[in-house]
């Protein structure tokens with residue numbers, strides 16, 4: 001089994017994730033919120049291998 005790097009994260013095992021949601025602020029207004037974080041690649045599950 002060849003050790004080919006995962007094409008999604010290029011072997012790093014980590015990728016940028018982005019989540020969009022809508023939250024209600026203290027005035028009752030709905031505001032769009034985007035959260036970004038770096039976490040385990042969903043393609044290779046963090047192994048870095050494709």
Ligand SMILES: [Zn+2]
Pocket residue numbers: 006007008009010011013014041042043044045046047048049
């Ligand atoms: Zn990956």
